[in-house]
Amino acid sequence: MREALAGVAAGDGGRGADGEGVTVKEPVDHILRPQLPWRIGPGITECGYSAEKVPTLTRAAYFERLKDMGQQRCAMVTCMTCSDTARRWATWDEEPRHAMQREIEWEAGGGYRFRRGDERGVRLRDELLAVAALIEAHREEFDAHIAATEQRRAWLEQKAAHAAKPKPKQQIFGLDAPPL
């Protein structure tokens, strides 16, 4: 049993071992963390490094790499923390509430991942205060945006409902056709 387990560990793509001729000392690539839309600059990686200090690739490039290389080979050249988080969290475009939740949990120390120094958590708080102040200064524009979004959603729902409506029953000689 022991030997069987050791065999499994050794066959684990050579990660963490120098068997199978695999070099694991090469620095891995990190994945750029999708930014909140109002943030500019190089940003950080999924695992929290400054994107200027480590080799990075975009999330899209990572998923492309994963497809091309397969899970095991991809894991040897890509930071595992980055890979895990890239798969776990949606981007702002995909789901803004989810992207925001991530920022809050990671940067404001929502329980499991309190960051030392809390620099980015403070930044996030300042940003939210700025967002509220800007809305206060541009209330009408803000309300107009919300109204436009609601209208668009209602229109899309109507369109979908119309598309899903069953077609009128087929009639044969003025009588309803029997159900199929």
Ligand SMILES: [Zn+2]
């Ligand atoms: Zn990383």
